[in-house]
Structure formats: C-alpha cells, structure tokens
Amino acid sequence: MAKIITYSPAYTLVPTYECFNRCSYCNFRTNPFQSPWLELETAKQILTSLEHQGIIEILILSGEIHPLSPRRKLWIERIYDLAKLALSMGFLPHTNAGVLSYEEMALLKEVNVSLGLMVEQVSPKLLDDVHKHAPTKIPQLRLQQLQWAGELKIPFTTGILMGLGESKQDRKDSLDAIALLHGQYGHIQEVILQPYQPGKKDIFQGKPLNDEEILEVIALAREILPKDIALQIPPNLLKNSQLILKSLELGVTDLGGIVPKDEVNPDYHHQKIDLLRQELLQQGYQLKPRLPVYPQYYSWLSDSLQSSLYQKIS
Numbered sequence: 671m672a673k674i675i676t677y678s679p680a681y682t683l684v685p686t687y688e689c690f691n692r693c694s695y696c697n698f699r700t701n702p703f704q705s706p707w708l709e710l711e712t713a714k715q716i717l718t719s720l721e722h723q724g725i726i727e728i729l730i731l732s733g734e735i736h737p738l739s740p741r742r743k744l745w746i747e748r749i750y751d752l753a754k755l756a757l758s759m760g761f762l763p764h765t766n767a768g769v770l771s772y773e774e775m776a777l778l779k780e781v782n783v784s785l786g787l788m789v790e791q792v793s794p795k796l797l798d799d800v801h802k803h804a805p806t807k808i809p810q811l812r813l814q815q816l817q818w819a820g821e822l823k824i825p826f827t828t829g830i831l832m833g834l835g836e837s838k839q840d841r842k843d844s845l846d847a848i849a850l851l852h853g854q855y856g857h858i859q860e861v862i863l864q865p866y867q868p869g870k871k872d873i874f875q876g877k878p879l880n881d882e883e884i885l886e887v888i889a890l891a892r893e894i895l896p897k898d899i900a901l902q903i904p905p906n907l908l909k910n911s912q913l914i915l916k917s918l919e920l921g922v923t924d925l926g927g928i929v930p931k932d933e934v935n936p937d938y939h940h941q942k943i944d945l946l947r948q949e950l951l952q953q954g955y956q957l958k959p960r961l962p963v964y965p966q967y968y969s970w971l972s973d974s975l976q977s978s979l980y981q982k983i984s
C-alpha cells in the first residue's frame with residue numbers, strides 16, 4: 671500500500687509587499703509606502719480566473735504595517751475583506767500576516783479556516799543579526815502569538831526557518847517551545863521546516879544548511895513533535911527529488927502549498943505537480959490534495975466556515 675503524502679493546491683494573494691520589518695533574508699518586502707495594496711476588484715479578477723482548476727486554499731501572505739500606524743486598521747480590514755471574498759467564491763483562506771494583536775487575531779478567525787505564523791527561531795541572538803531591524807521577530811512575541819491562537823482555538827500552522835545562523839541547540843529549543851505550546855492547547859496542525867534559500871533580492875550573507883543538516887533537523891523534529899502534528903517541507907526549496915524522498919522517509923508527511931508562484935522564494939519554482947506525483951508514486955508514495963485545515967479541527971470553526979468546508983469535501 672502506498673503511503674499517503676499530502677499537499678495543498680493553493681494560490682497566494684499578497685495584500686501588500688510593504689513591510690516595516692527588514693529581515694535580512696527576505697526577498698519579498700519593499701519599504702513602507704513603496705507597494706500598492708491589493709484592491710478587492712483586482713483580487714476578484716484573479717480569483718475568478720482560478721475557478722474550476724482544483725485550487726482549494728487561498729494563502730494570504732502579507733508584509734506588516736507598524737502596529738501604531740494610522741494605516742494599520744485599514745490593512746487588517748483589507749485582509750479581512752480579501753479572505754471574505756475568497757470564501758464567497760468557494761475557496762478556503764489561510765492567512766499569515768505576521769504578528770497580530772489579540773483582537774486582530776480574533777477578527778481574522780471569522781474568515782479563515784486556519785492561521786499561520788512562523789516562530790523562525792527562539793534564539794534571541796538573531797536579534798543582533800538577521801532580525802536586527804525586525805521588531806516582530808522577537809521570539810517572545812512570536813511565542814505569545816501561538817499562545818493566543820491556542821486560547822482562541824484557532825487551528826494553527828507554524829514552523830522554523832533554518833539556516834539563519836542558529837545552532838543545533840537553538841533548533842531544538844525552537845521545536846521544544848512549539849511542542850510545549852501544543853501540549854497546552856492542542857492547536858498546532860502542522861510545522862513547516864523551512865530551509866532558508868538565498869534569492870536575488872536578499873542581503874543575508876549566511877550559508878543555507880546542507881542536505882545532511884536539513885535531514886538531521888527533520889529527524890529531530892519528528893522526535894520532538896507529537897505525532898498529531900504534520901511535518902511539512904516545501905519541495906521547491908530542496909535541491910533534488912532524492913532529498914525530497916529522504917525527507918519523507920524521515921517523517922515529512924506534507925509538501926505544503928503547491929502554487930504557481932512562490933511569493934516568498936520567487937527564484938525557486940515548483941516542479942509540475944503531475945511529475946512530482948509520478949516520481950513519488952514510483953517510490954511508493956501517493957500524493958493527495960488536502961484542505962488548509964486538518965479534520966481534527968473542523969469542529970473548532972464557526973458554522974459558517976464549516977459549511978464552506980463541507981461544500982469542498984462533498
């Protein structure tokens with residue numbers, strides 16, 4: 671029997687690329703005021719063109735507006751409206767818009783089947799380097815987000831970014847912190863193991879992890895995280911199919927959003943899904959689409975979100 675590996679047929683909407691953080695590894699951001707915001711009309715055209723293509727998830731991924739900016743409220747409203755629009759057109763939204771206030775998180779819960787935020791790494795050392803100009807990457811702030819998501823009963827996706835200059839112990843600490851919060855609230859549906867990959871725009875001088883190091887983190891994550899958390903790795907950031915297969919052997923069960931354009935790593939394209947499916951099948955793995963919320967959390971969602979979800983399944 672072939673082992674099942676999942677992926678999410680997705681499309682990424684970007685409310686804005688402007689971001690007041692400056693993570694040195696980022697290939698996504700522009701400076702504040704340098705990117706127009708995505709208009710609802712434009713989003714509607716994009717979503718219309720995506721209908722009947724098997725796309726399930728709309729991943730809303732945004733640069734961040736300063737919490738004290740007078741534009742913050744408009745920005746959250748735009749994200750809310752984009753998610754609501756996607757829902758009304760039969761898609762299932764999942765938003766990662768960086769660090770939110772408790773009220774913002776509660777608001778976005780209404781129109782998203784799950785939310786996401788990467789922990790990155792809990793080591794405060796990174797604040798002297800890659801996160802020197804990225805105030806929302808303060809580890810305590812990110813962990814508090816996971817705690818709030820737990821309190822609000824929001825099915826949550828998180829993960830670590832590897833290759834930022836952290837030590838092995840730092841990675842272990844980050845995974846332990848995620849496991850601890852999941853132990854308290856049971857809300858972490860998946861953990862993304864994201865290898866940093868250099869792009870054309872970033873200014874980070876560090877070296878990405880090599881294959882052995884990546885595999886070591888996967889094994890460690892599988893050991894630390896409880897079995898009900900799915901392990902995800904984006905296949906376009908792995909060098910070759912061999913490495914993808916080895917990841918699956920070590921316990922990766924999900925390949926994340928397979929999208930036409932990887933907005934975070936635009937220099938790394940996804941392999942054609944049919945090719946990937948065939949390659950995996952030859953090795954005894956069956957690639958299957960999944961929803962952006964895992965079944966054990968369906969009952970956490972509002973009646974309205976549950977009915978959107980059941981329309982997708984039936």
Ligand SMILES: O=c1nc2n(C[C@H](O)[C@H](O)[C@H](O)CO)c3cc(O)ccc3cc-2c(=O)[nH]1
Nearest residue numbers: 682766786904926927929931932933934935
């Ligand atoms: O749902 C998420 N998917 C993330 N993904 C996977 C995503 O589902 C897609 O593969 C594309 O990145 C979307 O543009 C990432 C992929 C990358 O190459 C780099 C970073 C991310 C980060 C996230 C993330 O925070 N949340």
Ligand SMILES: C[C@H]1O[C@@H](n2cnc3c(N)ncnc32)[C@H](O)[C@@H]1O
Nearest residue numbers: 695696697788831864865866867934
């Ligand atoms: C949305 C998520 O994308 C990840 N991210 C940002 N830049 C890169 C990069 N160059 N390579 C890999 N992942 C990256 C961070 O972990 C962020 O939280």
Ligand code: SF4
Nearest residue numbers: 689691693696699733
């Ligand atoms: S990684 Fe996210 S928070 Fe950091 S600069 Fe890029 S968009 Fe902003």
